Amino acid sequence: MQLFLATLFRAAIASVIFALGLSGSAFAVEKVRSAGKAVYKKANCVGCHKWHGGGGGGYGGMALSLRETPLDTAGLTMVIRCGRPGTRMPYHQRGVYGDDERHCYDTSAEELEGAMPPRAHYFLKDRDIAAVVEYVQTWIQGRGTPGYDDCVAFWGADARRCKSMAPTRPDNE
Amino acid sequence: MDLKDWTLVLCVCTALSGNTLAAERTGNTTSERLVSATDEPHNWLHHHNTYDAQRYSRLDEINRGNVADLKVAWTYALGGTEGGGIWPIAGLEGTPLVEDGFMYAIDGWGVVTKIDVHGGRAKFVWRMDPATDKDWAGEIACCGIDNKGPALWGGLVLSHTLDGRLIATDKASGDIKWEAEVASPEIGETITAAPLIVKDMAITGVSGAEFGIRGWLEATDLNTGKRRWRRYTIPAPDEPGGDTWVDTHEAYKTGGGSTWVTGSYDAELDLIYWGVGNPGPDWDREYRPGDNLYSNSAIALDPASGEIKFHFQYTPNDPFDYDGVNELVLIDSEVDNVPRKMILHADRNGFLYAIDRTNGAFVYATPFVKRLNWTAGIDAQTGKPVDYDPEAKIQHYAGVAPSRAKPQSELMCPGAMGGKNWIPMAYHPGLGRLYIPVIESCGKISTSPVEEGGTNIPREWFTAGGITNPEVITGSLTVVDVKQGKVVHKLETRYPLLGGLLATAGNLVFSAMPDGDVIAYDAQTLQELWRFPTGSGIIAPVMSYAVDGKQFITVAVGFGGTMPKWWIDAVPGLENTNPSAMIFTFAL
Structure with a gap:
């Protein structure tokens, strides 16, 4: 009886651990998306690239479409750290143009002169940049026209602005 | 009398005495009091203090001799810094009102707080939260989570919300009596301005020229909460001024002309004066050939119908976003020894204009910024830029603007922020001096043309271009002698003046x-x-x-607005400014 109970107990623990492990992964994914999305909002990516990443016009000018861009991880990371010379895309890493090491596009602030990108309002740490790059790659890049699911994922299920994108139900459902 | 009759008498008596007590406690803001607000220097009953928008206080307890002793009397945490839409935080742009010892302050989301300020302290009375839909409105706010202030009428506090409503709150209880949906965020409209009360109407101005709206002013009947009239600032083809939109794709429907700064009122002439903003799209004027009335104009309206009686336009076919909404200060003065009833307007474009407020005639203009290069000057007769071509449908002025052929502008001065933005100036009638909060700036703009056959998608940006800030933006407090029409003093400052000035009978100017x-x-x-x-x-x-004979100076402290998002790279040193939501009040 004792052996049976012990086995039962171990199985119960194992299944709890198994369940935790599964929800742990889902939780980890959600946490990365939340961290990346938080950076996307706080660093004002949303102001120019819009909530859907499709970019377009605005006070900041014509922002790149992150949905269509072919930039890879290294490319996205470089653009966020260093900005884009000649455009309003700011550089987000403190001091990246500051020393002699030519971190950005193998050039320096001196050489860029008037093409120097603006500095961002909030500088980002490496892990913030990594989080927002992963967010863009997972939830924005290559995703075609933004739809209702994208809207709800960004603004929430109750968001009024998503209602006009909600799919209409066919009558026979 | 039987019991029923006695009950009726008691109820009526109680109701009567209750109402009387309520009126004494809270003050009844009659139309007469609003017209004669200068008779109540201890109160601040209008957004701009008085209908003439002079922002001049007749109080002189605090004066040049003793202001060095001014100290904090109280502070009060309003709350409301949370963000929404594309804005991570909200700031405070509001001018609080004070009536008979009670202050009405507002935060960026339209929450009104009534504060008892008797006895040199601040005591909470009530708070009205209109439950603004923050993401719904915040996504289409070009320039911050802003609310410039409440208004008072009768037993009501009137206020707007960013998501387009006019709210009427009971002054005594803080309960919402009624609300009206005036602006439509569905089509990119928001509201940031304080209402203007004229007779028994609230006048509402709209924001959204960067989102392809067609601007308007609307009058709401304060007895019923229903619309009295709406006047579009961008005319349809068959309306007066409609012939200044000469395109063939109905550009007037997305023509801009927002009205986001509170206007002024002359009760004797019975005219409402209001500033109309930039045409849309901001930076592709080839999409909207013509002078684009009534963008970048002062308009005078008949309060009964909203009919535009006359106008004066500063920058026709605007290439720059030289938004003409700035406040219209009404003064009675003289020019060349001739008495004139004038409007003073410090425009985004860097010129201070004096306009005759009886008929819209040009009086004078003078530059109030250090550097100005978009035009060679203002014609002394017409009041138009000397390089304005009345025959042309597209204006080039002095040649620094971008175009479809050459999408990057030269360095333009002032930059697109101005000059002067919505930040109010102040007038000292005794000294005949106008104090202007100046943004000393040059900047660049670029054109990204609207596609062939294209138009705006509702709730999408419709600027057709953007700004860059290649230079640092600084500021100045600039003083104009209004009789001469000349700058007589310029005090330069490290930062642009983004608050709002107050002139006082104590011969002080607060910034x-x-x-x-x-x-x-x-x-x-x-x-x-x-x-x-x-x-x-x-x-x-x-x-x-x-209150009780003691003078106080108050300002809302809370960084926000457009600066942290679109202009912060031009003001090094401000990037570490944190949000706040405090009312600061000072006294001797």
């Missing part, structure tokens, strides 16, 4: 800076007499009131 300092200057010499660091950033106007 508040985006680094959080509140400053008092001698109104004649501009000598700095007092300064206090509030520790955040100030983007709201300074005001003054008195």
Whole structure:
């Protein structure tokens, strides 16, 4: 009886651990998306690239479409750290143009002169940049026209602005 | 009498006495009091203090002799810094009102707080939260989570919300009596302005020219909460001024012309004056050939119908976003020894204009910024830029603007922020001096043309281009002698003036800076007499009131607005300013 109970107990623990492990992964994914999305909002990516990443016009000018861009991880990371010379895309890493090491596009602030990108309002740490790059790659890049699911994922299920994108139900459902 | 009759008598008596008590406690803001607001210098009953928008306080207990002793009397945490839409935080742009010892303050989301300010303290009375839909409105707010202030009428406090409503709150209880949906965020409209009360109407101005709206002013009947009239600032083809939109794709429907700064009123002439903003799209004027009336104009409206009686336009076919909404200060003065009833308007484009407010005739214009290159000057007869071509449908002025052929502008001065933005100036009638909060700037703009056959998608940006800030933006407190029409003093400052000025009978001018300092200057010499660091950033106007004979100076402290998002790279040093939501009040 004792052996049976012990086995039962171990199985119960194992299944709890198994369940935790599964929800742990889902939780980890959600946490990365939340961290990346938080950076996307706080660093004002949303102001120019819009909530859907499709970019377009605005006070900041014509922002790149992150949905269509072919930039890879290294490319996205470089653009966020260093900005884009000649455009309003700011550089987000403190001091990246500051020393002699030519971190950005193998050039320096001196050489860029008037093409120097603006500095961002909030500088980002490496892990913030990594989080927002992963967010863009997972939830924005290559995703075609933004739809209702994208809207709800960004603004929430109750968001009024998503209602006009909600799919209409066919009558026979 | 039987019991029923006695009950009726008692109920009526109680109701009567209750109402009387309520009126005494809270003050009844009659139309007569609003017209004669200058008779109540201890109160601040209008957004701009008085209908003439002079922002001049007749209180003089605090004066040049004693202002150095000014100290904090109280502070009050309003709350409301949370963000929404594309804005991570909200700031404070509002001018609080004070009536008979009660202050009405508002935060960026339209929450009104009534504060008892008797006895030199601040005591909470009630708070009205209109439950603004923050993401719904915040996504289409071009320039911050802003609310410039409430208004008072009868037993009501009137206020707007960013998501387009006019709210009428009971002054005594703080309960919402009614609300009206005036603007439509569905099509990119928001509201940031304070209402203007004229007779028994609230006048509402709309925001959204960067989102392809067609601008308007609307009058709401304060007895019923229903619309009295709506006047579009961008005329349809068959309306007066409609022939200044000569395109063939109905550009007037997305023509801009927002009305986001509170207007003024002359009760004798019975005219409402209001500033109309930039045409849309901001930076592709080839999409909207023609002078684009009534963008960038002062308009005078008949309060009964909203009919536009006359106008004066500053920058036709605007290439620059030289938004013409700035406030219209009404003064009675003289020019060349001739008495004139005038409007003074410091425009985004860097010129101070004096316009005859009886008929819209041009009186004079003078540059109030250090650097100006978009035009060679203003014609002394017509009031138009000398390089304005009345025959042309597209204006080039002095040649620094971008175009479809050459999408990057030259360095333009002033930059797109101005000149002067919505930040209110102040007038000292005794000295005949106008004090202008100046943004000394040059900048660049670029054109990204609207596609062939294209138009705006509702709730999408419709600027057809953007700004860059290649230079640092600084500021100045600039003084104009209004009889001469000349700048007589310019005090340069590290930062642009983004708060709002107050002139007082104590011969003081108060200013508040985006680094959080509140400053008092001698109104004649501009000598700095007092300064206090509030520790955040100030983007709201300074005001003054008195209770039981004691004078107070108040300003809302809470950095926000458009600066942290679109202009922060041009003001090094402000990037570490944190949000706040405090009311600061000073006294001797």
